[in-house]
Amino acid sequence: MAEPDAIDRRLLALLQADGRTPHAELARVVGLAVSSVNERVRKLGERGVITGVHASVSPEALGLDLLAVVFVGWSAPDVEKRFLDRVAEEPAVLECHHVTGAWNYLLKVRVRNTRMLEAFLAAVIKSVDGIERTETLIVLSSPKETATLATDPPAWAG
Amino acid sequence: MAEPDAIDRRLLALLQADGRTPHAELARVVGLAVSSVNERVRKLGERGVITGVHASVSPEALGLDLLAVVFVGWSAPDVEKRFLDRVAEEPAVLECHHVTGAWNYLLKVRVRNTRMLEAFLAAVIKSVDGIERTETLIVLSSPKETATLATDPPAWAG
DNA sequence: AATGAAACCAGATGTGA
């Protein structure tokens, strides 16, 4: 799969910023005809470069005021599958990353409050047999939280 | 700001899954007229419940194959502003969270490879005067990575 | 708040160049 060219990258930047930008506007910015933009955007979708278009929702508007990072650890190798199956189906878990270091996995969890976080740890994490230890960090504030990827290499890149 | 009612929450779930779902389809699912759906969606945007619609891009398609979690720590209180100003403008930093525990901040960083991660730590993090220590975790895999919020409380919620 | 109809506008498609 060839990497997107310069024009594709600009289209991706624009569509990451606003997924409903009209093709006419895209065409104006990148300096192509609307039909060309249409074909490029279609191909970016077909090739899986654009994986979807999603509405972003304010967590606070849904009462989800608490963000937490939960590290999870175990020793027995058979724990992993049960753990992953459980977190996959759990909407409160936004992210689950297998990480290097002292812990097995890192979870990003969004809930209403500390009471619900306590319930989450008891009902979801501790309910998985074999989990031996967890460590929970509370997020006090998030100065930056985006999924927008850099479409061009930074100045400091080798 | 009143929390969204049951119909709004279903609209939010649908639009989080696919931000371009036609209003006719939304209307069919929730059992309202298209014009009613249109007004609800418009108000959800006006009230800031829906903060935007964004295309999701595959990191691998852009060659961003390495995800890392970087903890950052310092002692002097004047470091924070410089640090936040620097990471705010840095596209490689997807998330920046103020966290409880032994560290000041947690960063989620996406780069091409370990060489670029090394450059990031040198050019971005260490370039901020006063930063005393960092710890970097490499993400080996991400079984789950979504921004889709739960629109209904889980069964285990108190 | 919800509705149906009408008006408007954007996306998709096909042609020839």
Added chain:
DNA sequence: TCACATCTGGTTTCATT
């Protein structure tokens, strides 16, 4: 890739309830 025309279908508005 483009310009153009066209078709289709979604979005938005409005008068009404």
